Amino acid sequence: MHPTKITFFERFEPIILSGDKTITIRDEAERHYVPGTRVAVHTLETDRWFCDIDIISVTPVRFDELTDEHAQQEFMTLDELKPLIRTIYPGIESLYVIEYRLA
Numbered sequence: 570m571h572p573t574k575i576t577f578f579e580r581f582e583p584i585i586l587s588g589d590k591t592i593t594i595r596d597e598a599e600r601h602y603v604p605g606t607r608v609a610v611h612t613l614e615t616d617r618w619f620c621d622i623d624i625i626s627v628t629p630v631r632f633d634e635l636t637d638e639h640a641q642q643e644f645m646t647l648d649e650l651k652p653l654i655r656t657i658y659p660g661i662e663s664l665y666v667i668e669y670r671l672a
């Protein structure tokens with residue numbers, strides 16, 4: 570079955586709800602979201618539901634291919650995004666851009 574739930578760090582809730590953050594970058598454990606499906610969004614910390622999103626695309630990207638455009642879609646700078654991903658996914662080069670819109 571395709572996944573129907575995703576978790577985000579609670580601190581990103583405002584920029585997800587405002588529509589400013591339109592992608593998330595995950596490792597291969599989370600590559601199985603299916604374009605066109607609806608997914609419930611919960612906080613990682615307390616598993617609180619806060620919105621639904623529709624998956625637009627899931628695209629492989631290598632860490633060293635991340636660009637300013639990815640950072641813009643994350644609503645941050647590339648200099649913020651790269652260390653953040655290194656912290657969440659240390660040593661992982663194969664990543665996936667999950668593009669979504671608010672349902």
Ligand SMILES: CC(=O)Nc1ccn([C@@H]2O[C@H](CO)[C@@H](O)[C@H]2O)c(=O)n1
Binds near residue numbers: 581
């Ligand atoms: C369970 C789990 O892994 N949760 C994650 C993983 C990643 N992210 C965010 O996705 C983008 C790129 O990684 C950045 O905005 C990250 O903060 C997140 O919010 N929650």
